[in-house]
Amino acid sequence: MEIELATQDKAGPLGWFKALPVNFKNKVVNLVRSIKKLGQDDPRRVMHSLKVGVALTLVSLLYYWRPLYDGFGVSGMWAVLTVVVVFEFTVGATLSKGLNRGFATLSAGALGFGAHHLARLFGEKGEPIVLGLLVFLLATASSFTRFIPRIKARYDYGVLIFILTFSMVSVSGFRVDELFELAQDRLSTIAIGGATCIIVSICVCPVWAGEDLHKLVASNIEKLANYLEGFGGEYFKDSEDEESGRDSKGDKAFLQGYKSVLNSKNTEESFANFARWEPGHGRFHFGHPWEQYLKIGALARQCAYRIDALNGHVNSDLQAPLELRNKIRKSSTKMCSESSKALKALAFAIQTMTDPSAAKPHVENSKKAINELKVVLKTISLEKADLLAIIPIASIASTLTEITKCVKNISELVHKLSCQAHFKSSVESTVPPENQKPQLLHRGSIKPVLDGGNDDHVIITVHESNEEYSLQNEFSQPPKLGQ
Known part of the structure; x- marks a missing residue:
């Protein structure tokens, strides 16, 4: 690419003009490839785009079909605007916006109509003053409520529509005589647009925010398990290859998966907020404990932050002596292995919504590994080794201990989730292969x-x-x- 640019610079404006079609073609090809990849990564995006097109086509009949146009007139445009604004990717987000918009429009329209009649009692000169005062008070109070965290998270869009609708009805009522008919037409068309969005979103290939949250939490736990599964072998493999001089820092893709867990808070909270609006579907009944997913996700992020600190020891240029690392190898590897198996069992239990009791033995084994590691560290300290040499392995041991505690806490929350969500009892066919006990031959x-x-x-x-x-x-x- 740099060679082509250098050639174009030497050729001057004429060379740039000749290369313009080729550059344009390359940009178009790259754009098509990126769009294709975007659709292949999640085919639901393509379906969502088609659903929006279907919904807009349906509400456009308010304009195209003469009997409907005679009934609603230009107010039919509010249905089109409602579809554009309300239709979201998930069912929960669409329901949230649709219901917020509907109730906000209804309440604000009623208050605006009442404010108009109240202002008329003060005569022709006092009417604009009263209307202005009411608009100021309600707009100020409503805007302030948007700073309340709970309202900001769930009803921010509704409050915004409330301010807009009340102001429009109150102000326009000062000049418009048929205010009630105007408000009725707008409310009707907004209801039609919102209902169209909700029906299409639920009936045509629905995308459930609750299901996405369920999969995201299980996937995050599995990413932590993958790191712990590979950490022991990777860290102590470095110690074995140190003398041979082989490069042990090749492909470490499995050591990077946990990083996506660190930034998952906003996504989880968004999914949980939208999931509360969704009706019961599939395995998720009405009143499903979505709050538990947020608690599990928070603990998973705590574990990911500790893993991030642990990952610093893998990439550090200053490593503990080979002899000391070999002394903690057995207990550390066992701790990582058992914690990884426990997390995988928990992730599998969440995915299949089965009893997570298969993780209990691995959690207990990881606790035993902690005690073994403490004994090893105590032995090393009694040998009066160099303090600077002990600090790296002591730091690793401390971090591994904290990770094991996080795994234990995650296990407790998953067990609580299984009770509240009524996970089915695990059967032999649902136990992951790595956790199945080998059959003993007598x-x-x-x-x-x-x-x-x-x-x-x-x-x-x-x-x-x-x-x-x-x-x-x-x-x-x-x-x-x-x-």
Whole structure:
């Protein structure tokens, strides 16, 4: 690219003009590729665009079809504007905007109509003064309520429409005689536009904000698990390859996945806010505990911040001595492995909405690994090693301990979510392969034994989990070998 620019500069304006068609073609090709990639990444975007087109076409009939136009007139344009403003990507966002706009228009129109009649009581000279005073008071109070966090999060759009509608009805009522008919037509067309958006959004390939939040939280937990799964091998692999001089900082893509979790707060809160507006659908019934997802997401971000600190040790040029790293290798790797398995089990439980009890053994094993690591660190400190050499591994151990505590807290919240959301009991088919216990093959032997009393015995010995259980049964008949 730089060579082409240099060539064009040397050729002057004529060369630039000749290269213009080629450059234009390249830009068009790149634009088409980016649009194609955008649609391939999430095909729902294409469907959303088609849904908006369908909704706009339907409300346009208020203008195109003569009987409807005779009934609503130019007020039909409010239906078109409502579709453009209200229709959002998810059902929850569309419902939120549609209901906010509808109730705000209704309440503001009623108040504006009342303000108009109240102002008329003060005569021709006092009417504009009273109207101006009422507009000032309601606009000031409504604008101030937009700073309240709860209203800002859920009803900000409704408050904005309330201010707009009340001001328009109050001010226009001073010059318009048929104020009631005007307000009625606008409210009707806005209701038609909002209803069209809601019906199309729900009935045609709906995109549920609650389902997206559900998948996002599970995906974030899985990203943390992937990092912990690879950290032990990556960090201590570096220590093994240090003397051989091999480059251990090659492909570390799995170490970067957790970074998207750090910035997921706004997305999660937005999804949770819209999910509250959505009706029950699929596995998510009315009153689903969306607040629990926000709590789990907050803990996942805390864990991600600690992982970010841990990742600094992997990329640091100042590493602990090889000998000290090898001493904490076993307990640290075990801690990471068990925490990773616990997080994967929790993510799988959220995805499938099944009982997350499979994560409990791994959480307990990670606690045991913490105690083992503490013993190792105490042993190292008693050996009177160099303090500067101990600090890096002590920092890693402290961070791993905090991560394990975060995993434990996440596990508790997921269990609470499973109770509130009524997750189904886990069955064998829903347990992830990495958490399935291997089937034990029982090895046994049958030996005929002669006792002093000339009675026949059979000793059956069963070997399972390094334990032997011997059962001695008496039979009245001698055993028949070969059966």
